[in-house]
Amino acid sequence: MLAAKGGAMKRHRISVPLITSASVAAILAVPGTLRTAHAQLSTGKPPAASIPPHGYVLASKLLKGTDTPADYTFVLTRDEIYVPIMVRKPKGDGPFPAITMGWGEGREGMKKVERLAESLSRMQDRMIARGYVVATVDYRNEIPYAYEQAKPPQNLPDSISGERRMLKSGPTLDHEDLIAIIRYLQSLPYVDKNGVGAAGVSHSGEMIMKASSEYTFGAGVCIEPANHEFLTVDTGPNAPRKDTEIQYNDVEVARKNANKAEGMERIRRINTPILIFGRERDHLEGIFKLTYEWMKEADKDVQWVSFDHPTHGYVFIMNQPDGSYKPDEMQQKAFDIFMDYFDKHLKHTR
Numbered sequence: 001m002l003a004a005k006g007g008a009m010k011r012h013r014i015s016v017p018l019i020t021s022a023s024v025a026a027i028l029a030v031p032g033t034l035r036t037a038h039a040q041l042s043t044g045k046p047p048a049a050s051i052p053p054h055g056y057v058l059a060s061k062l063l064k065g066t067d068t069p070a071d072y073t074f075v076l077t078r079d080e081i082y083v084p085i086m087v088r089k090p091k092g093d094g095p096f097p098a099i100t101m102g103w104g105e106g107r108e109g110m111k112k113v114e115r116l117a118e119s120l121s122r123m124q125d126r127m128i129a130r131g132y133v134v135a136t137v138d139y140r141n142e143i144p145y146a147y148e149q150a151k152p153p154q155n156l157p158d159s160i161s162g163e164r165r166m167l168k169s170g171p172t173l174d175h176e177d178l179i180a181i182i183r184y185l186q187s188l189p190y191v192d193k194n195g196v197g198a199a200g201v202s203h204s205g206e207m208i209m210k211a212s213s214e215y216t217f218g219a220g221v222c223i224e225p226a227n228h229e230f231l232t233v234d235t236g237p238n239a240p241r242k243d244t245e246i247q248y249n250d251v252e253v254a255r256k257n258a259n260k261a262e263g264m265e266r267i268r269r270i271n272t273p274i275l276i277f278g279r280e281r282d283h284l285e286g287i288f289k290l291t292y293e294w295m296k297e298a299d300k301d302v303q304w305v306s307f308d309h310p311t312h313g314y315v316f317i318m319n320q321p322d323g324s325y326k327p328d329e330m331q332q333k334a335f336d337i338f339m340d341y342f343d344k345h346l347k348h349t350r
Contacts, residue, residue, distance in 0.1 A: 044159025048166045053183040056082070063088075063121045065323050068128055070117060070136075072110065077180045078153065079172040083140065084110040085181055086117045088124060089133045089190060097195030097218070097346035098133035098185045102204035103313065106139030106174050113138045122325035123317045123335070130339060131347070133191055139177040142203060147173055147229045148262075152214055175210035182217050194218065195346040199338070201313040202226050205276075209291065212272040219345035221338055223277045223315045226284055227291045230266060232259035247283050251293070254286035260294070267298045275341045277315050277334065278306030305337055 055075040062069050068089070074082035083106075090096055101124070103116055117124070117136040124134045156167040178198065186193035197219040198208045205225025212220055213230075228235050233248065234257040240247040248254040274295065278288040285306070295302040307314065307330050315334045317327045327335060 041157070041159035044157035045162070045164045047155035047157050048164045050078075050155060051076070051080075053180065053187045055085075055184050057087075063118055066121050066125060068125065072114075075177075075181050075184045077140075077172060078176050079168060080166065083177045083181065084113050084138050086113050086136045087133065087185075088117075088128055088135075090128050090131055092190075094133075094190035095192040095195075096131055096133045096190060097197070097342070097348075098135060098188075098191045099127065099196075099342060099346070100135045100137045100178065100181055100185070100198045100200075101316070102137045102139070102178070102198075102200040102207065103316065104201065105142040105203045106177070107141060109138065119318045120316060122319050122323075126325075126335075127339070130343075132342070133185070133188075135181065135185060137178065137181050139174040139207070140172075142174055143171075145229070146171070147175070147210060148232055152176070173210075175207040176214075178207050178211045179215045182211070182215070186217075192346075192348065195348055197221070197342050197346050199223065199316075200225070201316055206230055209270075209274070210266075212274065213266045213269040216271045219273045219275070219342060221275045221277070221315075221341060222288075222291075223313060224279050224282055224284065224288060225276065225291065227287050228284070231263035231287065231290060231294070233257050233287060242283075245283055248286040249281075249283050251286040251289040254290045258287075258290060263294055264298060267295055267300060270295070270298075270300055273301040273345050275303045275305070275337075277338075278304065279312065279314065280306055280308040281310070282312065303341070305334075307334060309334075 053076060055073045057071045057073050059072045060069045071087040073085050073087055075085055077083055101120065113136050127134050150170050150173060153168040153170040153172060156169055158165045158167055182196050182198065185191050185196050195218050199221040200208050201223045203226050205222035206227045208220040208222050209225060209227055209230045233254060235246055239257060240253060276288055276292050278285050292302055292304040309330050314331055315338055317331050317335060320326050
């Protein structure tokens with residue numbers, strides 16, 4: 001029996017379609033694929049209704065060295081497939097604030113989620129002790145440059161089958177999986193629906209920016225967010241590179257190569273408070289800083305802090321090889337800023 005939070009459910013056999021890079025390339029090569037949907041007429045049957053957010057908890061078990069079980073969960077996405085997350089919660093009924101934690105791009109499914117949750121288990125223990133539900137998350141694969149062309153897909157009328165098939169105006173992208181995960185957490189009885197935030201490193205930080213421009217939630221902490229798509233920064237053959245690594249450490253170089261009109265249009269849609277962590281020696285530090293500057297110019301609720309730390313993603317404090325928790329001085333200071341920010345925005349007096 002598969003159990004979903006909130007009650008028992010019948011056994012389901014879930015089939016997830018395989019989308020290959022070749023098929024995506026073929027789709028993107030078709031003119032107008034991401035802009036219009038010519039096959040359906042407005043006179044067809046009304047668009048099918050989307051079903052409410054939900055997830056299936058397949059198992060619950062302790063992570064190594066912890067006493068707080070993790071719920072292995074699959075969450076419904078906009079195009080009605082499921083993405084993997086792991087949810088850990090404090091003891092009690094709540095409602096508790098909640099924080100998602102993601103690293104990089106979507107890949108490897110539940111294996112990546114389990115590995116990341118195990119690596120962050122000691123940091124998460126401290127977050128749980130502070131009264132937070134913590135969800136370690138993953139998403140579908142990134143499709144480079146699709147975001148710059150696509151619009152959020154809508155359900156379409158069906159003028160072909162005589163029925164109400166579930167038809168979409170375009171593909172679902174990875175940042176929309178984060179929105180789906182946040183909406184799922186907001187539906188849980190033990191989560192404060194107004195107290196859900198997101199934290200992400202690198203591409204996962206950019207996904208918070210993309211998600212917040214389409215859906216408002218409690219707060220976002222973007223750690224070295226690789227916002228080159230969000231700000232439409234040139235990453236083509238003329239972009240500055242050192243070997244195969246793009247070089248945008250200088251904010252003025254990033255500014256010169258970004259599309260301000262497109263970036264500001266996305267920024268103006270954001271109503272979520274955002275904290276951005278930079279890293280002074282990172283090759284994309286100029287993009288991190290430019291995001292902050294343009295958000296300030298747009299009068300958004302944004303804060304900036306940057307450390308000269310040697311490790312990418314330093315705010316996410318990984319367990320030591322022996323399983324212990326030993327943040328260095330800068331990491332401890334960053335963690336205090338991280339948690340104080342979420343406390344301010346996600347914890348509400350009841």
